[in-house]
Amino acid sequence: MNDINIIFMGTPEFAVASLQRIVESGYKVSGVVTVPDKPAGRGLKIRQSAVKQYALEHGIRVFQPEKLNDPLFIAELKELGANLFVVVAFRKLPEAVWSLPALGCFNLHASLLPQYRGAAPINHAVMNGETVTGVTTFFINEGIDTGKVILRSELTVGPDETAGELHDRLKETGAALVIKTIENIASGKCAPIAQPVSNEPLRNAPRIFREQCFISWDKTAGDVHNHIRGLSPYPGAISFLKGETAGREVKVLRSALTGEIAGTAPGHAKIVSDNRLFVACSDQYIEIITIQPAGKKAMQASEFLRGLRTTGIVFKTPSEAV
Incomplete structure (x- = not known):
């Protein structure tokens, strides 16, 4: 555990559960990367992301780059000396970022990949009447949710369960899977596999308009x-x-x-x-x-x-x- 130095990247409340589990498990978190503050609501008051709020409350350094490929931002990441990046509900990373850490950069996705790649996997799974879904950790590559799978965890979906209710269950299941994934990588036993070829047409999960x-x-x-x-x-x-x-x-x-x-x-x-x-x-x-x-x-x-x-x-x- 002492050899693991993490930079966490995320934005919404879904990601906070994973960050909290990492901190409570005793892992070193050198920094958090999240979106810039922005006006929201009727009063257009400046709002911080849920991940930033948690990081500030726990004395973790926060980075909010406008552009992820900014050379100054990348230089700051290098200075932290992190050997593992953990990403939960964040933006697409450029290769200049995800290729930095020696132990890799992995993402937690709220579906059983390769199904439901995209920004809204929970909504789309429920809208399509799925009875089983889950979470997947995978190493990030140049694609969108296409990297090699590390671990997966399944959940059944209730016939009347809403996306919000499923979200709350998946964030906790996902947080537990993040910890298992870090342990897996730290032990040197990580053996990621290519995403399985589905016998059924792939269902994507793009942003909902x-x-x-x-x-x-x-x-x-x-x-x-x-x-x-x-x-x-x-x-x-x-x-x-x-x-x-x-x-x-x-x-x-x-x-x-x-x-x-x-x-x-x-x-x-x-x-x-x-x-x-x-x-x-x-x-x-x-x-x-x-x-x-x-x-x-x-x-x-x-x-x-x-x-x-x-x-x-x-x-x-x-x-x-x-």
Whole structure:
């Protein structure tokens, strides 16, 4: 352990769990690399990354380069004498950086590679209805999530589990895998292998944009349910109300399958027992459990229904909600 000198690279709260485990395990962390501070929120207040906040609280030196291939930044990394770089939820590294440490530079990715390479593996796995996912550590190379695999750990995905809930489980599983990977490398027993060739088409996990968040009610209830939970709590599955409240945007954050055959056109809703909201999909009704009208906090469907002035509720895509 005394021979391991680490530079950690990461940004969001997901990465903090791994950094914390490294620190608590007694490994030397000479520095943390994270994104520059930036304005965020309605007040555009300058916000530090979660990783920076943790590093400052624990007296770890922080680097926030605008460009990762900046010669001055690379020179500073060299001066720290680290022999292992650990990367969790960070930017793509240039070869001038990932090739520096003698023991290598490894990344923790929230999927079972080679499936779900990209920026949003957790969301895409849930949206696609996967029942098994996991985390992978691999040595970084010139590709995106294509390097040799060191270790993997599997997790089952619950049928109603949201991306947020899975995120919280994966960050802890991932943190444990990071420690095992460091131990593996430190022992000299690390034997990375090329990513396996999949017998199934590879599913990628690119960044999610707003247009991909719109709910298509003409899909099956299972597909709609997966779409909703795969985008919950962020960025949220979006729909619009048609009719009296035309154009009113809502985010559906939690849903449930009912098993009841839909008796109306997709997107048309019915109120059950005065406080439950069912929406028709192409085959069955889906129940909306938690919903968030634009500009308001998330609420239970029963509260949402009390605030409506009509019982004729229709959910549509933006082009249909007029």
